[in-house]
Amino acid sequence: MPYKRxxxxxxxxxxxxxVTTAAAWVISDEVRSQDVQDWQGLNAEQSAFANELLGFIxxxxxxxxxxxxxxxxxxxxxxxxxxxxxADYDVLxxxxxxxxxxxxxxxxxxxxxxxxxxxTYWSRFYSLDIHPKTPLIGMLHATVMMQFNxxxxxxxxxxxxxxxxxxxxxxxxxxxxTMDDMFSKFGKDSKRNRELSCEGDPMxxxxxxxxQPACAGASFYGNPMMTVTRENFDFMTxxxxxxxxxxIDTIEKRQNDAFTEEDxxxxxxxxxxxxxxxxxxxxxxxxxxxxxxxxxxxxxxxxKW
Numbered sequence: 269m270p271y272k273r274x275x276x277x278x279x280x281x282x283x284x285x286x287v288t289t290a291a292a293w294v295i296s297d298e299v300r301s302q303d304v305q306d307w308q309g310l311n312a313e314q315s316a317f318a319n320e321l322l323g324f325i326x327x328x329x330x331x332x333x334x335x336x337x338x339x340x341x342x343x344x345x346x347x348x349x350x351x352x353x354x355a356d357y358d359v360l361x362x363x364x365x366x367x368x369x370x371x372x373x374x375x376x377x378x379x380x381x382x383x384x385x386x387x388t389y390w391s392r393f394y395s396l397d398i399h400p401k402t403p404l405i406g407m408l409h410a411t412v413m414m415q416f417n418x419x420x421x422x423x424x425x426x427x428x429x430x431x432x433x434x435x436x437x438x439x440x441x442x443x444x445x446t447m448d449d450m451f452s453k454f455g456k457d458s459k460r461n462r463e464l465s466c467e468g469d470p471m472x473x474x475x476x477x478x479x480q481p482a483c484a485g486a487s488f489y490g491n492p493m494m495t496v497t498r499e500n501f502d503f504m505t506x507x508x509x510x511x512x513x514x515x516i517d518t519i520e521k522r523q524n525d526a527f528t529e530e531d532x533x534x535x536x537x538x539x540x541x542x543x544x545x546x547x548x549x550x551x552x553x554x555x556x557x558x559x560x561x562x563x564x565x566x567x568x569x570x571x572k573w
Contacts, residue, residue, distance in 0.1 A: 306378065309389030314416050317496055318390055321414050324505050325394045328512070329372055332396065333362060335516050339523065340364025350561050354381040357557070359565045366523050369399045373557075373565035377415070381556050386423075391415035396512065397566035403535035404522045405439065406432035406482065407542060407568065408515050412508050414496060422496040426504050428511045429465050429485035431542060433534035434527070439518045443484035446514040450507040451486075454499065461486035468549075477548040480541055485511055539568040 310318060337343040343362050350357040355378055361371040375393040380386065391413070398408040412426040430443060451458040464487035468478050486507075494500040546553040546562060553562045 306376070306388075306390045309418070310416060314390070314422075314496075317414065317501060318392070318416075320501070321392060321412075321505075325374065325392075325412075328394075328396070328509060329360065331509075332512055332516065333360075333370070336362060336364070336367045336370050336398075339366040339516075339519060348564060350558070352558065354379050354556075357561045359561060361564060363569060366401055366519065367398060368401045369569040370397065371565040372396050373561065375557065385556070386415070387418040388415045389418055395565065398515070398519075399539075399568045400519050400523075402519070402522050402525065403433050403527050403531040404436055404525055405515075405518055406430040406535075406538060408512065409479070409566070410508060410512055412504055414501075416496070423493040424496050424500050424504055425488040425493045426508060427465070427485070427487045427489060428507060429481035429483070429487070430515065431479055431538050432482045433536075433538040434531045435482070436518075436522070439522070440482045440484050442518070443482065443511065443514055446510055447485050447507065450503065450510060453506075454503045456503065458486060460490065461488055464488075464490045474548045477541075477544040479545040479549070480538070536572045539571050540573065543567060543571055 307315065307318070333343065340362070342364070344364065346361045348359050350359070356376045358374045359371060361369065363369050373393070373395045375391075377385070377388060377391040377393070392415070393411065393413040395409070395411040397410075400407075408430055410426070410428050412424075414422075414424045416422050428447065430440070432440065448458065451461075462483060465481055465485055466483040468475050469487070469490050488494060488504065494504070546566070548554060
């Protein structure tokens with residue numbers, strides 16, 4: 269039986285939750301299942317990977333929203349679901365005093381909307397975006413995706429990096445080392461994936477508006493993408509977990525550090541750049557995922573012009 273996507277019974281209103289331990293986090297009382305029809309084309313091995321990915325997503329959401337809740341001394345949660353002919357989307361957002369905004373997006377693609385998308389039996393995309401209050405830490409954009417194609421192929425990928433305003437080189441070096449450790453653990457060469465994160469992919473529409481990452485992480489979206497294997501699955505999911513964990517460590521470390529007006533101006537510039545990236549450069553935000561979905565999930569809490 270397919271793993272069902274679970275979220276709490278939180279819809280169109282906020283509840284306030286005091287989080288003292290990770291065990292205090294509870295996501296699922298009421299079950300909302302994304303379309304189960306897309307499971308019918310999967311074989312046993314593919315179904316097992318699909319279940320494992322969704323279980324991983326639930327674990328990551330619980331783990332890192334619990335950490336955010338402790339930083340913010342509570343959680344204000346908002347969930348919203350969107351359904352379109354081409355895809356279904358679930359969004360979860362929290363806001364607070366240390367982490368100004370964090371949002372997740374789970375996408376179930378039902379059919380291609382653009383020519384560069386592939387016909388799939390099963391596809392899930394998950395993103396986590398974090399916007400700290402302190403301007404000493406840039407925003408995090410972390411994604412993982414997996415799909416099984418109707419032509420018999422499969423793909424696994426993601427994107428992990430930080431968009432800094434003010435660059436604190438010590439922190440960026442620590443994030444870089446975290447990603448280097450994962451490449452080393454799995455015997456993979458980081459060169460191509462680092463270049464894709466830093467320089468982008470030719471598929472992007474207008475690179476003059478592209479995000480400006482720290483180049484600490486990596487992009488796994490360039491063609492050819494990884495296929496779904498045990499090694500690639502473990503590499504992507506463990507990298508996702510370790511990189512986000514190291515990033516939240518920097519928030520805990522820097523949350524009370526002094527900053528300047530220049531730091532705030534740098535943060536404002538970075539946040540504007542992220543909006544421009546989503547509107548004009550990112551091929552999925554600009555052409556596939558509706559604005560009402562991605563804006564709720566990943567835009568900064570405030571953008572100044």
